Amino acid sequence: MSPTRREITGFSNPTVKALRALREKRHRKAAGRFLAEGLRLLTDARECSYLPEVLVLSDRREPHPLLAALEEAVEADGGEIIETTPDILSKITGKDNPQAVAGVFAEFDTSLAALDRSSADIWLVAQALRDPGNLGTMLRTGDAIGAGGVILLDDCADPFSVEAVRASMGAVFTQRLAQARWEEFEPWLRSGAGQLVAASLRDAQPYRGAPYSAPCFVMVGNESRGLPEPYEMACDLRVTMPMKGRADSLNAAVAAAVLGYEVLASL
Amino acid sequence: MSPTRREITGFSNPTVKALRALREKRHRKAAGRFLAEGLRLLTDARECSYLPEVLVLSDRREPHPLLAALEEAVEADGGEIIETTPDILSKITGKDNPQAVAGVFAEFDTSLAALDRSSADIWLVAQALRDPGNLGTMLRTGDAIGAGGVILLDDCADPFSVEAVRASMGAVFTQRLAQARWEEFEPWLRSGAGQLVAASLRDAQPYRGAPYSAPCFVMVGNESRGLPEPYEMACDLRVTMPMKGRADSLNAAVAAAVLGYEVLASL
Known part of the structure; x- marks a missing residue:
């Protein structure tokens, strides 16, 4: 596993807490970051030249060429890749049936x-x-x-x-x-x-x-x-x-x- | 208070439980009833000749001529009127800031x-x-x-x-x-x-x-x-x-x- 990849299996892991906090506006504003989920959405982002700083993957994901392309792009860009359980992904995104992938993006300039x-x-x-x-x-x-x-x-x-x-x-x-x-x-x-x-x-x-x-x-x-x-x-x-x-x-x-x-x- | 009016202050009251259950599809289908909330919506219903069988009012409601008209119509129609606390109304409708009024209607023929x-x-x-x-x-x-x-x-x-x-x-x-x-x-x-x-x-x-x-x-x-x-x-x-x-x-x-x-x- 490369230095930019790690596995998280604990709900109380501080990274999980920080990611989950991005569901709240004040934490998003403090971090200047937001969450987006799903392979299709993250692929749209990539094709528009937006790459997540952190890519969170389910350890039960099915292989998919678009997912491989996404992982490769994030790694090449120096981003971090985290593998975790569907339960923890669900906790992060607040969705019962979480998608297999979520990403953390820097908020845009909205002036x-x-x-x-x-x-x-x-x-x-x-x-x-x-x-x-x-x-x-x-x-x-x-x-x-x-x-x-x-x-x-x-x-x-x-x-x-x-x-x-x-x-x-x-x-x-x-x-x-x-x-x-x-x-x-x-x-x-x-x-x-x-x-x-x-x-x-x-x-x-x-x-x-x-x-x-x-x-x-x-x-x-x-x-x-x-x-x-x-x-x-x-x-x-x-x-x-x-x-x-x-x-x-x-x-x-x-x-x-x-x-x-x-x-x-x-x- | 007329026989069709009553006050409910307890969360565990069976009527409260039955009303709250209408938020779930299987209970709605079993009862053939649904919930609608808010004075504007209930007034629209009344003006389209739909009256609730049960009208639930907040005991903190402000007087309003449309509300008086609604109460009168429900009473004339033989419906039931329940007064309760905002907390219980909130529990029934599942909304944090509940409207001052909600009604229970018979489901329509959807064939x-x-x-x-x-x-x-x-x-x-x-x-x-x-x-x-x-x-x-x-x-x-x-x-x-x-x-x-x-x-x-x-x-x-x-x-x-x-x-x-x-x-x-x-x-x-x-x-x-x-x-x-x-x-x-x-x-x-x-x-x-x-x-x-x-x-x-x-x-x-x-x-x-x-x-x-x-x-x-x-x-x-x-x-x-x-x-x-x-x-x-x-x-x-x-x-x-x-x-x-x-x-x-x-x-x-x-x-x-x-x-x-x-x-x-x-x-």
């Missing part, structure tokens, strides 16, 4: 300054999105519509939580992520080209055939409260989607997708 | 035979959908696009779980629900008018501008495996949505919504 808005025609913007599943789904939708990334405004769920990473189906590695307060975002947006669009009931036009223009920033609000009125009023375009039933709103990730696909078709 | 396909132009169909949040989100989307309801094929998550009911935002009361195996669904579908449509990569045409016709049955598949090939091949129309990134699929509830809105716009 607005690091975004190149000219790199894509569509960007998704979420304000105070609380559900990690919705956040991950927005990342996944962003990937599908060819968005540049997702900008998280105000107090959102953590995009580096195990749940958000899982729901993103790997898009956390293909989409750019930024986190900002509205007070930072608005001046940044207005410092360059960009059309801010939101689904709204206030002074809105039908979402189909609306005059979208690139780069188009498609914004959705909090699951319960929607967008604050000043945010809506700051938009360049407010659009409305048909609501044929009793409800007056869609799930936030659904609204972002329906609107995002409409923008994609019209740009 | 295909009870569906009137001519009552709506769009129906959503989900095959082996495993995530209750996705299922609830599809119900909510169905309400928004004016669908008649959601047909659940094969082994889906239980639409009467607390999580699905919560994610439906009340649409579990506005949408019709049916549950069937594919072997029952296909002959039922073909026994009347109906176009079966699925998002597919097999011999598919662009989803925008495709020749949708009413009643249109929009089908999505399992979160991991998608639709079985024979189900796709049985469709009258296979359509494809742009996938600009690495992923080759969307979240199931998102796919249903993007496709559903497209059908709505073109019928």
